[in-house]
Amino acid sequence: MVRLSRRRFLIGAGLGSLALVSSPLLAGKVAAPGDAPQARPIPSTGEHLPAIGMGTWITFNVGSDQRLVDQRTRVLETFLERGGSVIDCSPMYGSSADVVGAALETLDARDRIFAASKIWTGDGSETREQAASSARRWGIPRFDLLQVHNLLSWQEHLATLKDMKARGDVRYLGITTSHGRRHDELARVIETEDLDFVQLTYNVLDREAEKRLLPLAHERGVAVIVNRPFQGGSLFRRFQSEPLPNWAGEAGIETWAAFFLKFIISHPAVTCAIPATTRIDHMRENMAAMYGTLPDAGQRRMMAEYVRQL
Amino acid sequence: MSGASWLSYSLQDFVMFGPEVLLRLFIRINEAVWPWQSLWLVAGLLLPWLARQSAEWPRRMAMALAGLAWIGCGYLFMVRYYGPVNTPATWFGWAFVFQGLLLLMLRGRALPVPLGLSLAVAGWLVILVLPWLAVLQSGDVRALALFGMAPGVTVAATVLLFARQPLLLRWFLLLVPLAWSLFSALTYWSLGTYWLLGFPVAALVILVVALRVSPSPVQSRDLRSARPDPERRLP
Numbered sequence: 084m085v086r087l088s089r090r091r092f093l094i095g096a097g098l099g100s101l102a103l104v105s106s107p108l109l110a111g112k113v114a115a116p117g118d119a120p121q122a123r124p125i126p127s128t129g130e131h132l133p134a135i136g137m138g139t140w141i142t143f144n145v146g147s148d149q150r151l152v153d154q155r156t157r158v159l160e161t162f163l164e165r166g167g168s169v170i171d172c173s174p175m176y177g178s179s180a181d182v183v184g185a186a187l188e189t190l191d192a193r194d195r196i197f198a199a200s201k202i203w204t205g206d207g208s209e210t211r212e213q214a215a216s217s218a219r220r221w222g223i224p225r226f227d228l229l230q231v232h233n234l235l236s237w238q239e240h241l242a243t244l245k246d247m248k249a250r251g252d253v254r255y256l257g258i259t260t261s262h263g264r265r266h267d268e269l270a271r272v273i274e275t276e277d278l279d280f281v282q283l284t285y286n287v288l289d290r291e292a293e294k295r296l297l298p299l300a301h302e303r304g305v306a307v308i309v310n311r312p313f314q315g316g317s318l319f320r321r322f323q324s325e326p327l328p329n330w331a332g333e334a335g336i337e338t339w340a341a342f343f344l345k346f347i348i349s350h351p352a353v354t355c356a357i358p359a360t361t362r363i364d365h366m367r368e369n370m371a372a373m374y375g376t377l378p379d380a381g382q383r384r385m386m387a388e389y390v391r392q393l
Numbered sequence: 394m395s396g397a398s399w400l401s402y403s404l405q406d407f408v409m410f411g412p413e414v415l416l417r418l419f420i421r422i423n424e425a426v427w428p429w430q431s432l433w434l435v436a437g438l439l440l441p442w443l444a445r446q447s448a449e450w451p452r453r454m455a456m457a458l459a460g461l462a463w464i465g466c467g468y469l470f471m472v473r474y475y476g477p478v479n480t481p482a483t484w485f486g487w488a489f490v491f492q493g494l495l496l497l498m499l500r501g502r503a504l505p506v507p508l509g510l511s512l513a514v515a516g517w518l519v520i521l522v523l524p525w526l527a528v529l530q531s532g533d534v535r536a537l538a539l540f541g542m543a544p545g546v547t548v549a550a551t552v553l554l555f556a557r558q559p560l561l562l563r564w565f566l567l568l569v570p571l572a573w574s575l576f577s578a579l580t581y582w583s584l585g586t587y588w589l590l591g592f593p594v595a596a597l598v599i600l601v602v603a604l605r606v607s608p609s610p611v612q613s614r615d616l617r618s619a620r621p622d623p624e625r626r627l628p
């Protein structure tokens with residue numbers, strides 16, 4: 084991160100709202116003046132992160148199609164305008180890293196983001212090279228967070244990442260899984276290693292993580308990034324034609340996007356959710372979930388029960 | 394990875410781009426080569442006619458045209474445009490280029506048995522009708538998937554020639570088209586671009602029909618068999 088202090092200022096829990104209310108795009112329903120975005124501390128440092136970030140799997144893999152690169156740049160612009168900062172990517176996501184890099188350059192936004200990427204190679208000796216190559220593609224000097232993707236060769240990569248962190252080549256380290264895979268192994272890693280972050284799948288239908296991983300991460304002081312918050316979009320396909328429950332308003336929910344996202348970020352162990360989208364209107368809807376009230380524990384139970392019944 | 398872990402994957406998990414990106418490939422390639430694609434259209438229409446002739450040189454020309462079409466669409470569409478969003482497309486792209494070079498090299502040695510009228514008509518239909526599938530899918534006429542540029546039409550139009558080769562060579566030449574047809578069908582299926590499934594389906598149907606009327610293995614032993622095509626005896 085080039086200008087750390089400025090970014091921290093912008094994305095810090097209370098002060099972030101100052102930047103947000105100054106944006107005309109946030110006037111009205113999306114974020115009323117004085118609304119602060121939901122932000123969560125990273126347990127290992129206390130640094131705050133906005134509770135909604137952005138994923139880039141599929142959505143930012145548009146190759147050299149300049150028209151689509153420009154359109155995704157507008158999606159990223161909307162994300163930043165609405166108080167977002169965490170961007171998640173991986174060398175596995177095709178051209179996504181290049182497209183993120185191009186968009187950041189156009190928006191001159193490299194110092195306004197929390198840059199998270201992954202190490203995705205079976206060769207345990209390639210950690211540094213892959214991190215450097217990804218950083219070049221993003222156009223940044225270093226990442227805020229590097230995560231071992233899907234536990235691939237995690238012992239070797241984690242050892243190198245620890246060394247990189249000690250030298251200041253990366254600020255945080257973590258490990259990811261998804262689709263509920265390899266939870267037992269991930270639990271052992273959380274128990275035995277010093278992690279800053281863990282990334283896993285959790286949403287109103289896929290709640291396996293509630294049993295063990297989320298409480299364990301909470302107890303061990305590990306920040307949790309939630310991937311596939313919409314189950315890759317299938318939650319919309321299943322439920323969007325259904326009405327929201329009549330008590331949704333009391334839980335601060337006006338859309339299905341808010342329903343799904345607020346369910347996730349209201350879990351006490353969750354640091355942020357990273358939905359992905361190709362559309363500006365969807366980005367607005369998703370970022371709106373970062374504002375207003377969150378469901379309490381009782382309402383969360385009702386939410387899970389409601390979708391189960393549909 | 395354990396067996397149970399593999400079961401948690403679906404076809405969709407392996408497709409790393411969206412339908413919009415795929416359909417834009419057809420538009421972008423047309424914009425990039427405009428107006429030269431009209432030459433490919435003419436070449437495509439010539440192909441079945443050349444392959445119908447009993448003289449050797451037109452059939453050599455047909456093989457050469459097919460080779461150039463494979464190289465063109467392999468490098469431009471697959472390696473340059475498709476590869477950056479889908480890594481296996483790069484591998485297929487180079488396989489297409491290799492296949493194209495092979496066709497150019499084989500030009501004089503392995504001549505397809507002349508096409509009968511029905512197969513030639515099938516070839517013309519492929520060249521003229523199949524490109525519209527991409528238009529139907531995208532709703533944009535600029536997405537026309539033309540012979541020599543888009544892989545689906547190129548494969549469907551040229552399997553006709555491969556099916557008319559001697560047995561061993563025939564199956565060697567059909568390896569890449571068959572692998573591509575399977576790969577692209579799975580991709581189109583998981584992206585929900587169902588109209589595009591017409592490309593691999595057409596290639597397979599044409600292949601089966603062409604094989605049914607292809608020369609027998611006895612004839613195929615001789616690369617330059619002078620015996621007449623059984624289909625030609627049909628009324």
Ligand SMILES: NC(=O)c1ccc[n+]([C@@H]2O[C@H](COP(=O)([O-])OP(=O)(O)OC[C@H]3O[C@@H](n4cnc5c(N)ncnc54)[C@H](OP(=O)(O)O)[C@@H]3O)[C@@H](O)[C@H]2O)c1
Binds near residue numbers: 314362
């Ligand atoms: N192992 C790992 O490390 C791992 C695995 C999976 C995912 N991830 C990360 O997590 C991120 C999120 O997961 P994901 O991308 O798989 O799935 P997701 O965020 O659950 O769903 C994305 C889908 O939801 C749709 N969508 C988004 N907002 C919407 C809205 N407001 N209304 C209707 N539809 C909406 C998008 O379509 P539109 O484009 O039409 O909006 C897209 O198809 C990934 O991008 C990636 O960064 C990491």
